[in-house]
Amino acid sequence: MTEPVKRRYDTSRRQEQARENRRRILAAASGLFREKGYAATAMPEVAKTAGVAVQTVYKAFANKATLLKAVFDVTVAGDDEDVPIAGRDFIAAIQVEPSPARKIEMYLTHLAGIAPVVVPVQLLARDAAAADPAAAEVWAQMRAEMLTAMTYFAADLVATGLVRAGLTADDVRDVLWTYHGPEQYELLCLERGWSPERYGRFLRDAIIAAVLA
Template structure:
């Protein structure tokens, strides 16, 4: 009998399955965490909603905190493609824009696009942090990332000579960091009912008024 021909191992199907499982768990986590709270959500419940076993959740994410960290990462960029935020076209267009007003207008549009999906996750992380050391560490890392990003944008404006007289790069960083926060978004859009276009215009006009020179 002739030897059976061995087919080459195709890992693409396995990778696609793992990616699909990851998406299912993260979709379940978004619903469970945001609606029911992080502390009250169990890995067993997440697994049941996603149609997988708890062991699969642990194997994929390591822990419940790992699920929340992955949910944050995916939510920031809007998908699970292996491309970091700084390498995305939308960020490059802001970073490379020589006109400060246009750069801030583009950034306002980006924040208004991202915050509807990101703010609930950020607020969830901050609310869960006091009761879980792993989430407290995640909250601290998120805060550092935000501050670093605003430091880079403020430094860009300073290097361009765009900041108003008396406005330092540190002050610009703090204004950007405060006004683009999940808390401000929640107050204006969710609690006061501002439409997103109004929120976007407010961001752009506030930054221009507080930060830029004539």
């Protein structure tokens, strides 16, 4: 009678150990990518920093590009929980907000708050894509996911009935896509020294002026 209980316990323990290994690998990779860059970071080095076998790293992440994508996803979400961004509380709060200007302000406040940690990972992927086909696939995936997110956001804004006359949902999506790109943060904050707060206010005002009546 005790055998099934023991198997469940062993399975649970293995699953928890796998989750802990994953967290340690992601933390190690994030630090190494930021410190050394994508090309100079090797998977055995990630394994050593995480305190796991290199086979454990490859079991969790097929290759370095997949690991970079996972680092990006965790950085955006703030955790490694299996909850998509669309299901997060801040998105739900934006969706129920009736004012389109306030929706934009709420989103840009969130974006400015995470940009200092998220944008460097995006730029790593963008730069790595030039020399690594696997990284290029990951960068394309990241861009596609961003476009999808902005498509939903545009539809939400259009549904308020307060978008400027003559603008389609695709037009609004493209404006959001352009301002959301990491290049804006790179230019304004990394090159010109703007604070994330100023960057967020600039994007808020620019998007409101561009898409709302």
